Amino acid sequence: MADNSINTSSELSSQLSLDDFEIGRILGRGRFGVVFRGRHIESRDLVAIKVIRNDQIDELDMYNQLEEEIVIQSNLKHENIVQLYAYFHDDSRHFLVMELADCGSLAELLRQSHRFDSARAAFYLRQVIDAVVYCHDQDVIHRGLKLENILLAERELIKVADFGWSVKRVPGIRRRTICGTIECLAPEMLNEEPYDFSIDVWAVGVLLYEFLVGYGPFAAELLSDTIDLIRNVQYDFPEGFPDGAKEIVSNLLVENPDNRVALSEVLTTNWMITESRAFEERLEPTDRS
Numbered sequence: 001m002a003d004n005s006i007n008t009s010s011e012l013s014s015q016l017s018l019d020d021f022e023i024g025r026i027l028g029r030g031r032f033g034v035v036f037r038g039r040h041i042e043s044r045d046l047v048a049i050k051v052i053r054n055d056q057i058d059e060l061d062m063y064n065q066l067e068e069e070i071v072i073q074s075n076l077k078h079e080n081i082v083q084l085y086a087y088f089h090d091d092s093r094h095f096l097v098m099e100l101a102d103c104g105s106l107a108e109l110l111r112q113s114h115r116f117d118s119a120r121a122a123f124y125l126r127q128v129i130d131a132v133v134y135c136h137d138q139d140v141i142h143r144g145l146k147l148e149n150i151l152l153a154e155r156e157l158i159k160v161a162d163f164g165w166s167v168k169r170v171p172g173i174r175r176r177t178i179c180g181t182i183e184c185l186a187p188e189m190l191n192e193e194p195y196d197f198s199i200d201v202w203a204v205g206v207l208l209y210e211f212l213v214g215y216g217p218f219a220a221e222l223l224s225d226t227i228d229l230i231r232n233v234q235y236d237f238p239e240g241f242p243d244g245a246k247e248i249v250s251n252l253l254v255e256n257p258d259n260r261v262a263l264s265e266v267l268t269t270n271w272m273i274t275e276s277r278a279f280e281e282r283l284e285p286t287d288r289s
Contacts, residue, residue, distance in 0.1 A: 016088045018095065021049060027102070028148075032056065032066075032164050037102065047085065050096040057094065065164065066094065072140055073098075073163040080131035082151065082161040101159040106211075107147035114214045118242050119282070121211035122275035124150075127158035129204060129263045135160075136197045136263075139169040145203035146184045147210060156283065169196060182223060183216045187231050187255055198257030204266075205252025212245055213238055217253065244271020 024037035033052035040047060057063055073084040073096075083099040106124065110116065116124065128150060135142055143165040151159040165180055180189075186202035188195045209217040217235035220226045229235065233255045237246050248269060251261035266272060 016086055016095075016097070018090065021047070021097075023049065028105070030162065030164070032060075032062065037100065038097070040097075046100045046102070048082075048098045048100045048102075050098065052094045052096075054092050054094070068168070069163050069166060070096065072166050072168065076135065076138060076140065076163075078131055078134045080127045080158050080160060081134070082159045098161075099159070101151035101153040101157075101161070103152040103154065105148050106150045106152065106158075109152060110147060110210065110214060116211045118212070118245065118271075118275045119279035121208065121245070122272050123156065123279035124158055124211060125204070125208050126267060126272060126276045128160065128207060129267055131158070131160040132200050132204060133263050135166075136200070140166055141169060141197055142166050142200050142203075144180050145200055145207065146181050147207070150207075156279075182226060182230075183218060185230065186257065187233065188257055190227055190231055195257065198260055201252055201260045201263055202257070204263060205249050205260075208245060208252070209235075209249050212241060217249070242271065242275075244269060244275070248272070 020041055022039040022041060024039070027035045027037050027048055029035075033050050033056070035048050035050045038047050038049040039045065052066065057066060070084065070087050073082075074087075077083070082101060084096060085099065086097040088095050088097075128145075132142065132145070140163075142160070142163065144162055145160070149160065149162040151161050153159050180203075182190075184203045184206050186195065186199045189199055206216055206218075218226050218229040220229060233253060235253070237249075248261075248266055248271065252266070254260045
């Protein structure tokens with residue numbers, strides 16, 4: 001393997017090794033690694049451990065990307081973002097030790113539920129927006145928002161995860177890299193045009209639609225058709241789609257990124273406030289955030 005060491009702070013890159021953990025079941029698999037449930041032997045704390053093989057890193061030439069993921073996620077401190085606790089490596093693998101959110105992903109929950117009612121959708125979306133707005137305040141573009149990367153912890157607490165595609169915004173420079181899942185990509189990314197935080201804003205609109213319908217607004221049998229639908233911002237609302245949510249989605253899924261509504265404004269809409277509050281009232285007092 002080439003000498004491509006990852007530069008992180010000494011605090012983050014502690015003297016941990018795999019021997020310090022008990023490794024449990026697989027929590028998820030992705031293009032860039034496998035995530036296991038683990039337990040730190042000394043403290044008995046439960047964690048999630050992302051394992052990435054060096055041969056994968058070499059093959060995909062992703063040392064810089066992995067370094068950026070580690071640096072970005074380790075500096076994000078928000079209750080709705082999975083915290084990165086530590087990073088270490090051995091001769092064949094890299095390990096990211098993270099906060100455990102072991103109630104599954106929203107993708108799994110949505111498959112079971114088929115769709116979320118308005119109150120649950122608003123409650124989850126509010127937390128996602130809080131996390132995304134925080135990221136943007138830290139000059140971080142997530143670039144990978146999708147159901148699979150939104151985890152659920154106890155007390156219905158949302159945890160945005162997987163910062164593998166995330167980047168720091170450089171003032172005066174817009175990105176052009178195409179990355180993420182096609183169904184969630186904004187038109188400007190598909191068209192290889194410069195983009196910024198607004199691609200995350202678009203993705204939030206896709207998420208809200210998925211929450212309430214059970215599938216994405218641009219779902220099609222052929223991937224090429226999905227791409228065409230996104231480029232033309234062509235989608236329909238099924239019967240029964242809540243009017244307040246319809247207005248939010250319509251203001252987020254806008255072709256011109258400069259015309260997309262600010263996420264902070266979404267939080268102040270009547271639908272968001274009323275429905276999110278209604279879900280909170282369902283929770284047991286000890287479960288309320």
